[in-house]
Amino acid sequence: MKKAIYALALLLVVAGGLVFANRESKKDTAPKATPRPLTAxxxxxxxxxxxxxxxxxxxxxxEASPIGIKVLSDAATIRKHINASENMEAVVTSFSLPPGSRLGFGVMARIDGADYIVTFEPEKSQLEPLQSLKVDDKLIIKGHVVSFAPKYSYAIVAVEYAERDGKMIFKHAPRKGC
Structure with a gap:
């Protein structure tokens, strides 16, 4: 009787091992489907x-509304500076972003006579200098992207680098894993 129970237990262990081994090998051999780029x-x-x-x-x-035309025009104007990686002078006009915005830490600023939402992606150590900003502070910024959304009446500038009074107050940290 004991031999039969041991044989059954051994049989179950071997069968279970084969099932799990087979499952693992199927996962490893499955070809990764890479989407091909779309044609024009x-x-x-x-x-x-x-x-x-x-x-x-x-x-x-x-896009056809007056607000949309203005936002797209402002985005096109500042995109030239961003693509050339030029310094831009920004004057902080407000700390309150439009209602319902989910842009993280940001301020409203005037650049070349147009208002923009200027967003930062600060780490905790970078928050203190940014929170010390005041209205009418002049910043020298470099943006790394300008975007827009129908939800906002302003173009959105993501900042790469910012300085006030010749002192750096923000530098965008590179993404982890890139």
């Missing part, structure tokens, strides 16, 4: 399909 025609077709959706229609309406 496919991209155009996807864009047309998206423009027919309610979100696409709202975006097109915003």
């Amino acid at each position: 025609a496919e991209r155009e077709a996807e864009l047309k399909k998206w423009e027919a959706t309610p979100a696409g229609i709202r975006y097109k309406q915003w």
